[in-house]
Amino acid sequence: GIVRDTILVRTLSLTLPVVPPIPGGVTSRVPTGNRSITTRPTMATMTNAAAPTRVLSQQKSAFAGNGRALAPARVARVAARNVAARAEVKEIHMPALSSTMTEGKIVSWLKGEGEQISKGEAVVVVESDKADMDVETFYDGYLAYIAVPDGEMATVGAPIAFVAETEAEIAEAKAKAATAGGAAPAPAPPAPEPAAAAPPPPAPAAAAPAPAPAAPAPVQGRADGRIIATPFAKKIAKKLRVDLATVQGTGMNGRITAGDVEKKAGVPSSAPAPAAAAAAPAAAAPAAPSPAAAAPAALPAAAGTAVPLSGMQKAVAKNMMPSLEVPVSRIAMQMCTDELDALYKKVKPKGVTMTALLAKAVGVALAQHPIMFATLSPAGDAIIYNEKVNIAVAVALEQGLITPVLQDTAGTDVYEIGRKWKDLVKKARGAGLGPADYAGGNFTISNLGMFGVDCFDAILPPGQGAILAVGASKPTVVPVNGMIGVKTLMTVNITADHRHINGDVAAEFLKTLKAVVEDPKDLVF
DSSP: OBOSSOEEEEOSSOEEEEEOSSOEEEEEEOOOSSOOOOSSOOOEEEEEOSSOOOSSTTOOSOOEETTEEOOGGGOOOEEOSOSSOOOOOEEEEOOOOSTTOOEEEEEEESSOTTOEEOTTOEEEEEEOSSOEEEEEOSOOEEEEEESSOTTOEEETTOEEEEEESSGGGHHHHHHHHHHTTOTTTTTTTTTHHHHHTOOOTTHHHHHSOTTGGGTTSOOOOOTTOOOOBOHHHHHHHHHHTOOGGGOOOOSGGGOBOHHHHHHHHTOOOSOHHHHHHHHHHHHHGGGOOOGGGSOOOOOSSOTTOOOOOOHHHHHHHHHHGGGGGSOEEEEEEEEEOHHHHHHHHHHGGGTOOHHHHHHHHHHHHHHTOGGGGOEEOTTSSOEEOOSSOOEEEOEEETTEEEOOEETTTTTSOHHHHHHHHHHHHHHHHTTOOOGGGSSOOOEEEEEOGGGTOOOOOOOOOTTOSEEEEEEEEEEEEEEETTEEEEEEEEEEEEEEETTTSOHHHHHHHHHHHHHHHHSGGGGOO
């Protein structure tokens, strides 16, 4: 039997008594003898007693700690929290998917309320200021309550869902969500669902196509086995209860679109107008109409309607504003790309794109001018030099602009850069970029040459010292050794932070870049 101070536990600094929560007798215990155990284990089990025994009631309350006796006043009484471990309701929070993200939008929930989830499993698609990303759960259990439904915004760190360890605790999780204030917004969004569910009439149309039963047949998917779908396609698939594994994607690189899901479900496409608009020019193709005779493009939304910016567009708009406060200098220079084009033809079969080759050339030139990839301190009173050249390359997407980063371009061989760039572009097109893929850039390249743009000025990204704008390479008549010749010339414009990069410094960098581009044999090693 025990009454008080019957268990001694030594922490990092003291030896303390543990007071049992109830009087009674000890029926079993873990072995003693200075054995270390983790926190919150079961050390002993007890049975209640009508009256406490006095076996240890006379024991003194002075305990040895680090070789000396402790006064009774310094002895802390530690009450046991629970005799048995009790499961608790856990929260899924809006994650910070980038260093600049302050809020995120729920694109679609991949799991519904009441469904079982596993640690590491993707449960929701979140639109950040960079891209749409799958968010995984850290817990095993049941998705008890969704506090932020599809299409709604939440600040970083706010709870967006509650997870119960067992089905029996789902009600408790919902009660916790209600007290946390997350219950109010959730019921509102489902209201539109009935309206969207109105299309059941087309169900008979789904019955008309007899091939529907062949749905379970295997689908020719991507070579890597991944299922890539647009966020809207995932939302439609969840609503129509269509297994994405059975849908054949018709988008870029086999990506599944909303139209593919609707076709699989046998319901009318939600975007018939664009298809019809596309069909019109196709029918007129034989006549080869001039661009001036082409039909005007359909408006993305009704005239006069305010269309909210996507998370990525908001981030671009927000990040561009600080650039207005930076004094910049702009310098342009032409360089001959004949030798670079010849080298490109040799390395292209090995998977090296012109973007990768150009990034390598810029990286080599930057390594000779550390100030060009250095940054100014936030206070504007010091220069911060970077060890490696990390080049961010602008990539245009439907929903905005993103800049994946090629790390250490000066110290990485061009073939590895080609492989990395190919992987980054694939991720960017498929909304698979992670925060590490677009963080850490200290110099940016923006290339509009593929659109036939001769030259342009790029906007300096916040936190960087310079950005290089690359125009198209074009055959140009030039004097060669006193005679007329033709060379392929490319114009590049550099925009630099004039607070720590003077015009002559930027010009010296362009001279080095020109030398590298016009004699690129050392880029391949």
